[in-house]
Amino acid sequence: MYKKFTCQLCGVNKTGLSYLVDKKNYCYSCYEKVISQKQAQEEKSQELYNLIKDIFKIDIIPQFTIDSISQEIKKGKTWNGIKETINYYYNVKYYEVKENDLLYISTIINRYYEETYQYLKKQKEVQKANESVDLTPVKRTVNVRKSSLVKKQKDFNYKIEDL
Numbered sequence: 001m002y003k004k005f006t007c008q009l010c011g012v013n014k015t016g017l018s019y020l021v022d023k024k025n026y027c028y029s030c031y032e033k034v035i036s037q038k039q040a041q042e043e044k045s046q047e048l049y050n051l052i053k054d055i056f057k058i059d060i061i062p063q064f065t066i067d068s069i070s071q072e073i074k075k076g077k078t079w080n081g082i083k084e085t086i087n088y089y090y091n092v093k094y095y096e097v098k099e100n101d102l103l104y105i106s107t108i109i110n111r112y113y114e115e116t117y118q119y120l121k122k123q124k125e126v127q128k129a130n131e132s133v134d135l136t137p138v139k140r141t142v143n144v145r146k147s148s149l150v151k152k153q154k155d156f157n158y159k160i161e162d163l
């Protein structure tokens with residue numbers, strides 16, 4: 001039987017078939033959007049979980065780790081942001097992998113989320129700078145590269161000391 005419902009995404013009142021996702025009613029076009037968003041989130045969360053499994057050499061992630069990550073997502077962090085943060089902490093900063101870290105994963109995420117963002121931003125800038133340098137004539141390239149490299153390294157050292 002057709003029924004009256006309000007789509008939880010576009011807010012339109014409809015009479016007809018409603019589509020249920022997580023106990024919420026949607027019209028058909030919003031249902032398709034919600035499903036594809038859900039799939040994208042699912043893929044991103046899997047990428048994060050796979051990274052954690054690789055780093056800690058485990059097959060199953062403890063429930064409390066999954067719960068703390070979910071909490072961070074609810075607070076507005078993104079799956080990708082958390083994945084990059086974990087990657088930064090262990091594969092860029094080379095912090096020791098301790099089993100206990102799984103208990104305190106949200107502490108690591110919260111402490112390094114912003115720093116990871118800044119790091120990635122800087123990486124992109126360096127990449128862009130290198131790309132634009134490569135376009136200049138060979139003779140000049142050498143000079144520009146040297147000075148910009150030295151400068152960048154200095155900036156980076158400063159940042160570490162500030163911590």
Ligand SMILES: [Zn+2]
Binds near residue numbers: 007009011026027028
């Ligand atoms: Zn709708």
